[in-house]
Amino acid sequence: MKTKAAVAFEPNKPLEIVELDLAAPRKGEVLVEIVASGVCHTDAYTLDGRNPGGYFPVVLGHEGAGIVREVGGNVHGLKPGDHVIPLYTPECRECDLCLHPKTNLCSALLETQARGVMPDQTSRFSYEGRPVYHYMGCSTFSNFTVVPEIALAKIRKDAPLDKVCYIGCGATTGIGAVIFTMKVEAGASVAVWGLGGIGLNVIQGAKMAGAGRIIGVDINPAKADLATQFGMTDFVNPRDVDDVAGHLREMTGGGLDYTFECIGNVDAMRQAMDACHIGWGESCVIGVDGNEFTGHPYHLLYGRTWKGTMFGGARGRTDVPKIVDWYMDGKIDIDELITRTLPLEKINTAFDLMHQGDGIRSVITY
Numbered sequence: 326m327k328t329k330a331a332v333a334f335e336p337n338k339p340l341e342i343v344e345l346d347l348a349a350p351r352k353g354e355v356l357v358e359i360v361a362s363g364v365c366h367t368d369a370y371t372l373d374g375r376n377p378g379g380y381f382p383v384v385l386g387h388e389g390a391g392i393v394r395e396v397g398g399n400v401h402g403l404k405p406g407d408h409v410i411p412l413y414t415p416e417c418r419e420c421d422l423c424l425h426p427k428t429n430l431c432s433a434l435l436e437t438q439a440r441g442v443m444p445d446q447t448s449r450f451s452y453e454g455r456p457v458y459h460y461m462g463c464s465t466f467s468n469f470t471v472v473p474e475i476a477l478a479k480i481r482k483d484a485p486l487d488k489v490c491y492i493g494c495g496a497t498t499g500i501g502a503v504i505f506t507m508k509v510e511a512g513a514s515v516a517v518w519g520l521g522g523i524g525l526n527v528i529q530g531a532k533m534a535g536a537g538r539i540i541g542v543d544i545n546p547a548k549a550d551l552a553t554q555f556g557m558t559d560f561v562n563p564r565d566v567d568d569v570a571g572h573l574r575e576m577t578g579g580g581l582d583y584t585f586e587c588i589g590n591v592d593a594m595r596q597a598m599d600a601c602h603i604g605w606g607e608s609c610v611i612g613v614d615g616n617e618f619t620g621h622p623y624h625l626l627y628g629r630t631w632k633g634t635m636f637g638g639a640r641g642r643t644d645v646p647k648i649v650d651w652y653m654d655g656k657i658d659i660d661e662l663i664t665r666t667l668p669l670e671k672i673n674t675a676f677d678l679m680h681q682g683d684g685i686r687s688v689i690t691y
């Protein structure tokens with residue numbers, strides 16, 4: 326079949342809207358009509374050519390929601406008409422990782438997904454006879470995409486797809502990092518670097534967990550109002566202080582209980598570790614940066630912990646439907662974080678606005 330898609334033919338070039346050929350779903354695969362997709366900073370990171378595993382031409386997008394239109398052989402849990410959210414962290418429920426209680430990672434697609442192909446090592450997308458790669462197993466910047474069944478969360482049909490697409494990445498990653506990965510306790514002090522699509526959800530999660538003080542750190546003061554609405558108690562602009570970590574330690578009487586890096590900047594990751602309280606402070610890396618980061622053995626010898634999270638520690642097929650329920654029950658807010666909804670033809674505007682720091686999330690509709 327044909328599908329309209331925004332294709333990244335080369336790094337650092339605008340996406341081009343073209344008609345791609347899309348092959349039918351094979352064994353264990355599902356054809357999904359994407360109804361809406363958020364634009365996340367990880368898409369921009371890959372388009373900028375900074376993703377070491379980046380491959381072109383590619384259909385980016387990993388924060389989508391849609392409707393099952395066809396299933397391949399051996400698909401038993403989904404049928405045409407089901408509403409789904411594609412998962413860049415799949416859940417096969419059979420591998421060593423899925424069966425281990427300490428992780429949400431799944432080994433089933435790790436190797437092929439990182440190379441932009443389906444489990445049988447080929448792509449379903451092609452343009453003028455040449456393959457176009459998948460991205461993070463989702464490729465939600467295409468009106469139709471093919472995704473393995475184990476990478477689809479089935480969700481309730483009354484949830485608005487142009488809102489709950491955000492649960493496919495930003496909302497789950499931020500809230501999950503607090504609840505599932507770090508298990509923040511009531512009364513804890515928290516600091517969040519980067520008040521964008523992920524960081525505001527960390528703040529939302531911290532408030533849900535009953536955190537006491539929630540400090541936001543961002544170079545863009547325009548982000549402070551919305552962050553305050555979501556639960557931020559203090560704002561720090563790194564451009565206004567010489568030593569961010571020292572300043573935060575002073576503000577909190579020795580350091581934070583929990584810190585979260587939601588920028589994708591190795592210097593900020595180091596600051597977030599430096600700002601942790603000795604003895605118990607824990608720092609969580611969420612941002613994606615291809616550079617190496619530095620720490621000092623004394624950070625750990627003095628009882629601090631450094632962790633990281635993929636998809637907020639959420640097990641996609643199990644937890645995503647529950648997070649959709651949280652949204653439908655009014656326990657989490659998504660609508661305020663979706664600044665604008667744009668047609669696919671305007672997708673490059675969404676990337677421009679993200680780079681300009683204008684708004685939080687743009688959602689693309691088809």
Ligand SMILES: NC(=O)C1=CN([C@@H]2O[C@H](COP(=O)(O)OP(=O)(O)OC[C@H]3O[C@@H](n4cnc5c(N)ncnc54)[C@H](O)[C@@H]3O)[C@@H](O)[C@H]2O)C=CC1
Nearest residue numbers: 366367519520521522523543544587588589612613635636
């Ligand atoms: N671990 C995971 O599973 C996931 C990781 N990510 C990563 O999380 C990071 C954030 O993504 P989004 O929230 O979508 O990005 P965003 O562009 O919406 O937000 C980034 C924020 O960081 C701020 N910022 C930039 N440089 C700064 C600096 N030097 N100091 C303080 N603030 C600074 C910006 O003003 C902006 O508010 C990205 O690196 C993305 O790749 C995103 C999704 C999932």
Ligand SMILES: N[C@@H](CCC(=O)N[C@@H](CSC=O)C(=O)NCC(=O)O)C(=O)O
Nearest residue numbers: 365367376378413438439461494613635
């Ligand atoms: N090699 C990855 C690069 C981007 C990346 O690391 N993304 C993370 C989470 S960030 C989400 O917005 C991820 O989960 N990637 C899935 C993976 O299979 O690596 C890539 O190009 O996929």
